[in-house]
Amino acid sequence: MKERFIRFGILFFSLFSNHLVAQLDQCKGVPIYMTKMGFNPEQSYISTSERNVMGLVIMQSDQPGNPRAKIIKSAQAPSWKKWGYLGAITTDEHGNSYILPAAKVNMLYNKVEYQNTIYKLDAMSGELQQFISLPMEIKPGAKNPFGLLGSFYDCSNHLLIVSTVAGSDEKKERGKVYIVDPIKKTYKVIFENKDFYGLAVHVHEGKKFLFLSSARSGDLYSVEVDQMNQPIGNLKKEFSINGIGLRGDDRIRKIRFTGTGQMILNTVLFYYNLTAPSEEQVGRFTYQWNKEKKTWELLKVE
Amino acid sequence: MSCSIQNRTKWKIFFSIIVAWAFSISCVTKSRSDSSSENLIYERNKEITSVLESPYPVIPLRQSNVSDAEKIQTILIKDPQLADLYVHKFSGGKMLNEIFSISEARPSDLPQGVNVKSKENYYRLEMYNYALNLSIIAIVSKREQKVIHLTTYKETQPDVPPHLVELANYIARHDTSVIHAYGENYEDVQPLMPGTKTALNRTKCQRSKHLCVAPTFVKNDKALWAIVDLTDLKVAGIRWTQVGETGMAVTQRTAQNSKVMDCYCDIYNSYEKDGWNFKYTMTRSDGLQIFDIAYQGNKIFNQVKLVDWHVSYSKTDGFGYSDAIGCPEFSTAAVLAVEPPYFEAIIENNDTTGFLVGQQYYSEGWPTPCNYNYHQYYEFYKDGRFRPVAGSIGRGCGNNGMYRPVTRISIAGEHNSIQEYKDQKWIPWKQEQWTLQTEQKKFDRDNGWFKILNKNGKGLVLVANTGQLRDGGRGDHAYVYATKHHAKVDEGDTDLPTIGPCCNLDYQQGPEKFINNESIEDTEVVLWYVAQVQNDDTKGKEYCWAESVLKDGVFKPLIYPCYTGPMFKPVL
Incomplete structure (x- = not known):
């Protein structure tokens, strides 16, 4: 109850003040399974992107937050590799994680009919199970093995937002964005026939916005949403990272905001094909909101 | 953009002619500089x-x-x-x-x-x-x-000085692919903003990581971008855009990808030479596929393609990768066709004995460790011989790698039977099965291993590859599988996803999934050929290997390919 009150307070403050605040997914709860598995939750994290490891793995690091830190130990429960390669992770206030499937080196271990299925890692048991399967008019296949790509858990309303590109090909976008209610296990489409990758809800100068990145270009969009994340405005192109960075053709995979008005974009090389094992072509762009010009300005490319 | 010459309907023919006229020059297979550019x-x-x-x-x-x-x-x-x-x-x-x-x-x-x-x-x-x-x-x-x-x-490049601008302009203006793409009045046209560094012009050579600039030639409402690699002194790619168009940056990758996607992916091209005619297309996961292959008017194969590459690095740990090859975008390929297919003469003893169509596939970063380069080509000989070839050019993740390319060969004809040369006689294969090319295996004369014959006793001999072929291969140690072809059940006629894991050490490489004791006598048959080659980085014995060496002041790959594949000889 107290936790809910605090969250409401944050949202109230965000919506009715002119201050920038961090995005609305910063409520990750501590999962009990970590302790049960003998891992220190303060030093541990789950990952789907460890080289030579399929599925989900838990790692304990001696310097949490530092990707180059020494890994003290790691483990993988049997259900964590059952579903093949996995991708985006988002975690709720109870420590349950919602994990999306991925298409990586090959499709031997990922059934195409599950590419639009959200998996839930139960905070208590640590079991990874199928949670919700979103509909697909056209199954992923040779022309596009991907389904779900991006996810975001909105702590203010306990809703999950996910993007999928299932069924899209080079000629037609068939992507969708869904709001998923993890408690009622219901879902609703808010965008269709548009391929989006990364997602983030952000309170910006008193209004709530959903930011979405294109899976087909370096474009970043935003749309004003209501408290239940339903769009109430038109989709607006904020800017593009086309031509910028080491490669110049990255897509924005993950959108995150800081409390100081910065937007951090994690980027990746993505052309709707699988990747060879060593191809870690990723980038990180930092933008700063310019209050006077009311534009995002590029600060740093890494 | 389309470069299709597929002709299923009349309007498609008409459309194809118009499109081919408009774009054929941008689908020219090879670019070469003429002698005056020297x-x-x-x-x-x-x-x-x-x-x-x-x-x-x-x-x-x-x-x-x-x-x-x-x-x-x-x-x-x-x-x-x-x-x-x-x-x-x-x-x-x-x-x-x-x-x-x-x-x-x-x-x-x-x-x-x-x-x-x-x-x-x-x-x-x-x-x-x-x-x-x-x-x-x-x-x-x-x-x-x-x-x-x-x-x-x-990985950063300063703005280029005027003399390099001039050099880039010169290379672009003398490159045949640029000349062909631009067409008439090319000589009179000066490039627009040739001095703009590609990065500033939203252009990069991401794959080669070389210094590139992009002289741009305007023709009516379109602009032709020539991406010039100033490290290798050649054109790395060309691409048309609409003048004033905003959107995806024109870069080495986008130029290369768009050419392969527009001209070869799911686009059926035809070729005819030396008594052979066939169609070819780039698939989403089965490499360069050739089909409807006929010699002197007789259809020999329905379809031939390279389904998978399995690479295992250890006999115990099960570590490795199972890769598909194919289109650079919208595909289930992990190692990508970034350049178009090419045609080349086969020359033996100073005589042209046939031709080949080839295709290379790269993972970005090759030849650095854990990146791959595969080479595939089909040889067509004037005397009716045919050979599907699959080669690895390293470098992979280690020096203990076993490469297993999986080739699917669909034989033409509805009344075929297969015989294997065994114990000094030809033994018919009555049911779907597989066998292995062991060191002890004895073949018929000229390495004859299998006969695939029709009712009239005509057909093909599969010649085992024991290292006697022209490409320096050391022998295939291959698994051969024969399965019945079903017209109405898809057992690989369409794009196959990766069909086998990286690291099975035995016959379980994927084709065995289609073996279920069906009769293969007097019927349509499919052969699957899985060569097995061990890489080697021992100095002087390198095989399936590649290194980066400094040459002329820059790093260039030094390659040690390993090529595999049987030969098919006609039985007339």
Whole structure:
């Protein structure tokens, strides 16, 4: 109850003040399974992107937050590799994680009919199970093995937002964005026939916005949403990272905001094909909101 | 854009003609520079050779408005801090550098603590290292005759100087792919903004990580981008855009991808030569597929394609990768066709005995460790022989890798039977099955292993590859599987996803999934051929291997391919 009150307070403050605040997914709860598995939750994290490891793995690091830190130990429960390669992770206030499937080196271990299925890692048991399967008019296949790509858990309303590109090909976008209610296990489409990758809800100068990145270009969009994340405005192109960075053709995979008005974009090389094992072509762009010009300005490319 | 010459309906034919007329030149398979382009390139190469003989392998800036430019450059060039940029630590080879600019330093260029009042003493120099794709920004004090500040930037390129702009323009204007793409009145056209560095022009050579610029030629409402690689001195890709168009950056990757996607992915092209005719297309996961293959009017194969590459690195750990090859976008391929297929003559004993169509596939970063390069080609001989070839050009993740390419060969004809040469006689295969090419295996004369014959006794002999073929292969140790072809049940006629795991050490490479004891006598049959080759990095014995070596001041791949594949000989 107290936790809910605090969250409401944050949202109230965000919506009715002119201050920038961090995005609305910063409520990750501590999962009990970590302790049960003998891992220190303060030093541990789950990952789907460890080289030579399929599925989900838990790692304990001696310097949490530092990707180059020494890994003290790691483990993988049997259900964590059952579903093949996995991708985006988002975690709720109870420590349950919602994990999306991925298409990586090959499709031997990922059934195409599950590419639009959200998996839930139960905070208590640590079991990874199928949670919700979103509909697909056209199954992923040779022309596009991907389904779900991006996810975001909105702590203010306990809703999950996910993007999928299932069924899209080079000629037609068939992507969708869904709001998923993890408690009622219901879902609703808010965008269709548009391929989006990364997602983030952000309170910006008193209004709530959903930011979405294109899976087909370096474009970043935003749309004003209501408290239940339903769009109430038109989709607006904020800017593009086309031509910028080491490669110049990255897509924005993950959108995150800081409390100081910065937007951090994690980027990746993505052309709707699988990747060879060593191809870690990723980038990180930092933008700063310019209050006077009311534009995002590029600060740093890494 | 479409480059299709597929002709299923009349309107498609008409449309194809129009489209082919408009775009055929942009789908020309190979680009080559003509002989008249040799002057500037020749001069450039001569300069590089000369500079690399010097202890300071740096091409200085010849033209500058700065007085004492030569003296200032010499201060930088001789600075000991640059030694690591001149000689490669491990190989001892020279690395090529060039000074791109020299200018009076602005106050903002100067490091903290330097007296800004005497800024006329300080010069900012930009240098580029071609081998490492690295920029160096130096501040030189003329009075003190020393470098007071030096910064290096990885994978960054300074703005190119006018003489390189001129060279890029020259390379573009003399490249046949650019000339063909532009068409008429090409000689009269000057490129637009050739001096714009590709990065500024939203263009990059991401795959080669070379210095590239993009002279752009405008024709009516379209602009032809020629992406010129100034490290390799060649055109890396061309692409048309609408003038004023905004959107995806025109880069080496987008230019290469769009050509393969527009002209070959799911596009059916036809070819006819030396009595052969066939169609070919780039698949989403089965490499370059050829189909409806006929020799002297008789259909020999329905379809031939390379389904998978399985690479395992250890006999115990099960570590490795199972890769599909194919289109660079919208595909289930992990190792990608980034250049178009090519045709080449087969020359044996100074005689042209046939031709081949080939295709290469790269993962980005090759030949650095854990990246792959596969080469596939089909040989068509004037005497009716045919050979599907699959080769690895390394380098992979280790020196203990076993490569297993999976080739699917659908034989034409509804009344075929298969015989294997075993124990000095031909034994019919009555049901779907597999066998292995062991060291002890004895073949018929000329390595005859299988016969695939129709009711009239005509057909093909599969000749085992024991290393006797022309490509330096050391033998295939292959698994051969025969399955019944079903017209109405898809067992691989359409794109197959990866059908087998990386690391099975036995016959379970994927084709066994289609073996279920069906009769293969007097019917349509499919052969599956899985060669097995072990890589080797032993000096002098390298096989399925590649290394980066310094040549002419830049890193270039040194390759040791391993080629596999049986030969088919006609039984007439």
